[in-house]
Amino acid sequence: MKYFKFSYIAILVFLSQILFGQTLSSNLSNTTLALGEVGEYKLKIDNLQAKDVVAAPKNELLPFHFEVVSDSISKQQNEYFRVVKFQVFEEGTFKIPALDIKIGDQIQKTIPYEIEVINTAKKDDVINDIMKNKQVDLGIKDYWELYKFYILAALVVIGIIFLIVYYIKYGRKVKGSPKVLTNQTLKDLDRLKKKNYIQNGNYRMYYVELIDITREFLTKQYKIPANVLLTDDLIDYMKGSNIISEQNEKVIEEIFQRGDLVKFAKTIPNSDMMEKDFNDIKTMVQRSTKDVEAEQLRTMN
Structure with missing residues (x-):
């Protein structure tokens, strides 16, 4: 009775493997190839049941001695089929090891193969020209x-x-002349204006972008590290260097300090204030060429 019960269970397991398990098979076109001859390695999975298949990436399935000519992959609900065409350009015996193929949550291995690559040309073969060389x-x-x-x-x-x-x-x-930098910054300011931050009441993004544009301009126009200095440090740097006129310096100080308050939600500006700050920065940019020219004259003297 126990023997019958054991046999019954074994038959059920065997049938479940046939009916529900995935069958992995591989095939090699030829175990002996001539140098440069194209061979085929085929990989097939039956009864896939729409499971995921994880194998080596395309053109990387075979070892490095094998030069891949093509690597085609076809996957359907119940079948996975992959054909790799390859060449070998060295004489000797080369191995295709057992490859790990993950099917769903299970890992199965392929059959390993050995391929012998031979040189079909003989050392004593004489290569004759079809016709004699002519002097041209x-x-x-x-x-x-x-x-x-x-x-x-x-x-x-x-x-x-x-x-x-x-x-x-x-x-x-x-490209780096004061006028070119001024015109570029004015274009950046016009693009900021067209985003309608003022009309939409998006004051925080407005001041973030306005100050970023100004910092970039100060860095390139005045050659000061405005893009890395905090507001207070930048103000101290400007006052100590005397590169920027007092008029422009005052505009930068007021707007940068207000921008910090807006970014940290300590103040909410109205649209009139935002328009004024925009126009003041634009005017400051336009006046900057005079600052640069005055600094150049001072340096020359």
Whole structure:
């Protein structure tokens, strides 16, 4: 009776594996290949039941000796099929080890393979030319066809070098001139205006972006570390350096201090105040070129 019961359970387990388990199989097209010959490694999972399959990424399934030609993966609800075409360019015996394939929560292994790669060419083989070499006289056109790509490449390199030298000598000066920086900042302020923060009452984002634009401008126009200094430290730095006029200095101090209060929710500005601060910063930016020109004259003297 016990034997019958054990046999019954074993049969049930066996049937459940057949009916509900996943079947992993692999196949190798040939265990002997010539150098550079294309071989195929196939991987198949039946009765997948829509489970996830985790294997090596595409083009990385086989060891590094195998040069992958193509790696195609097809996955349906009950079947996973992968075909890897490969070549080997070294003589010898190479192994495809047992690969771990995760199916759902279970890990299954493939069958390991060995592949022998041989050189089909013989050492004593003689390679004969089909016809004897002929001496051909080349003209200017022929030399141009032979070397035109090298000549064009050399001209491109010379052109790039010329552009780099020109940019270093002239380009950076023009781009970094006070007027160019002023115009760029005015464009940034116009973009801020178009976001309608004032009309929507979004005063916090308005002051955050207004002060960020101003800090970036001060850093580039006046060459002061405005983008890393706290408000109080920046004000002390400006007063100690005398780079910025008192008029512009006063505008920056008032608006930056108000901006800090707004960011920490200690004050709520009205729309008139926000408009005034915007116009004051814009005017300060426009006046800045005079500060820079005065500093340049002072340095020269």
